Amino acid sequence: MTAYLPALLGGMLIGLAAALLLVLNGRVAGISGIVGRLAEGSNVAVNAAFVAGLLLGPVLYRGLAGGWPAVTITAPLPLIAAAGLLVGFGTRMGSGCTSGHGVVGLARLSPRSFAAVASFLVAGVLAVALLRSSGL
Amino acid sequence: MTRFLPQILSALACGALFGLGLALSGMLDPARVQGFLDLAGAWDPSLAFVLGGAVAVMALGLVLVRRLARPAFAEGFHLPDTRPVDRRLILGSALFGLGWGLGGFCPGPALAALSLGRAEPLVFVTCMVAGMVLHDRLFARRAG
Numbered sequence: 001m002t003a004y005l006p007a008l009l010g011g012m013l014i015g016l017a018a019a020l021l022l023v024l025n026g027r028v029a030g031i032s033g034i035v036g037r038l039a040e041g042s043n044v045a046v047n048a049a050f051v052a053g054l055l056l057g058p059v060l061y062r063g064l065a066g067g068w069p070a071v072t073i074t075a076p077l078p079l080i081a082a083a084g085l086l087v088g089f090g091t092r093m094g095s096g097c098t099s100g101h102g103v104v105g106l107a108r109l110s111p112r113s114f115a116a117v118a119s120f121l122v123a124g125v126l127a128v129a130l131l132r133s134s135g136l
Numbered sequence: 137m138t139r140f141l142p143q144i145l146s147a148l149a150c151g152a153l154f155g156l157g158l159a160l161s162g163m164l165d166p167a168r169v170q171g172f173l174d175l176a177g178a179w180d181p182s183l184a185f186v187l188g189g190a191v192a193v194m195a196l197g198l199v200l201v202r203r204l205a206r207p208a209f210a211e212g213f214h215l216p217d218t219r220p221v222d223r224r225l226i227l228g229s230a231l232f233g234l235g236w237g238l239g240g241f242c243p244g245p246a247l248a249a250l251s252l253g254r255a256e257p258l259v260f261v262t263c264m265v266a267g268m269v270l271h272d273r274l275f276a277r278r279a280g
Contacts, residue, residue: 003182004181004182004185006160006161006162007161007162007182007183007185007186007189008185008186008188008189009160009161009189010156010157010158010159010160010161010162010163010186010189011157011161011185011186011187011188011189011190011193012157012189012190012192012193013153013154013156013157013160013161014154014157014158014161014186014189014190014193015157015189015190015191015192015193015194015197016153016157016193016197017150017151017153017154017157018150018154018190018193018194018197019193019194019196019197019198019200019201020146020149020150020153020197021146021147021150022197022198022201022207022213023197023200023201023204023207023208024142024143024146024150024207024208024209024210025143025146025147025150025207025208025209025210026206026207026209026210026211026212026213026214027147027210027214028214028215028216029150029154031242031243031244031247032243032268035243035247035264035265035268036268039265039268039269040272045140045144046140046143046144046147047147049144049145049147049148049151050147050148050150050151050154051151051247052148052151053147053148053149053150053151053152053153053154053155054151054152054154054155054158054244054247054248055151055155055247055248055250055251056148056151056152056155056251057151057152057153057154057155057156057157057158057159057248057251058155058156058158058159058164058248058249058251058252059251060152060155060156060159061155061156061159061160064156065160068252069159069160069162069164069165070162070165071164071165071166071249071252071254072165072166072167072168073166073167073240073254073256074166074167075166075238075239075240075256077255077256077259079238079239080239080241080256080259080260080263081259081260081263082235082238082239082263083235083236083238083239083240083241083260083263084235084239084241084246084259084260084261084262084263084264084266084267085235085263085264085266085267085270086231086232086234086235086238086267087232087235087236087239087241087242087243087246087260087264087267088235088263088264088265088266088267088268088269088270088271089228089231089267089268089270089271090228090229090230090231090232090233090234090235090267091228091232091243091268092228092267092268092271092272093224093227093228093231093271093275094224094225094226094227094228094229094230094231094232095216095224095225095228096229097232097242097243097244098187098236098242098243098244099154099242099243099244101229102187102190102191103187103190103191103194104194106187106191107191107192107194107195107197107198108198108215110216110218111218111221112216112218112219112220112221112225115221115225115226115229116225116226116228116229117229119225119226119229119230119233120229120230120232120233120236121173121233122230122233123229123230123231123232123233123234123236123237124173124233124234124236124237125173125174125175125237126233126234126237127173127233127234127235127236127237127238128170128173128174128177128237129174129175129176130237130238131170131237131238132174132176132177
């Protein structure tokens, strides 16, 4: 159980951040939406501030924990690039990602978000199965 | 600009808290994310705790929001309308899930991981923004 404590606490911090953004600014903490609006040039200062904060997060972690969080990336760069394209295109088409649909949408009991989460989880499981079967 | 200063500062603080949560939770690690999606292999359930913790706290926040007339620093709450589930939602989310599984990154962790100074998050984020722009060009053209 203690192995999952950082995951649970980290998740609770994510939920707290999303709740605070709604209470303070009236905005849903959907990261793909925030990046999309930034790319469109809408409400740039506020959206850029949120993204700057996101980048600050791991730096704060380093200050508190004494080291960077573990990151293991095995995928070659062309696969990373293809994955990025799919994530950008797909989140725009599906109006959200793990944060907007996964955290805020599920908490709001939104039927659209339940459908979106089911869809991206199934596709994610299939993608990893595909990677494993091709030896990556 | 100064009118938006409280919003800018609270966005910065919420982003930092979100990013700290991502770093603590293990979400920045594509290997962990792929381990969670690897149902047929050595399944790592930790991401279920991340999502569970986040949804639970967010749900408590929504209880508070329902009692508030308006947000602290804005005129009103911007919550998406309840529209029906449609093909674009399901197909778009499936494409996102495919990319999430292949790369092990979703948008938030990819952005936060830029701080680590590695090439992969930078390539991922650049292509992610390109994918968003590509989507909007394609569908704006179709509509126009």
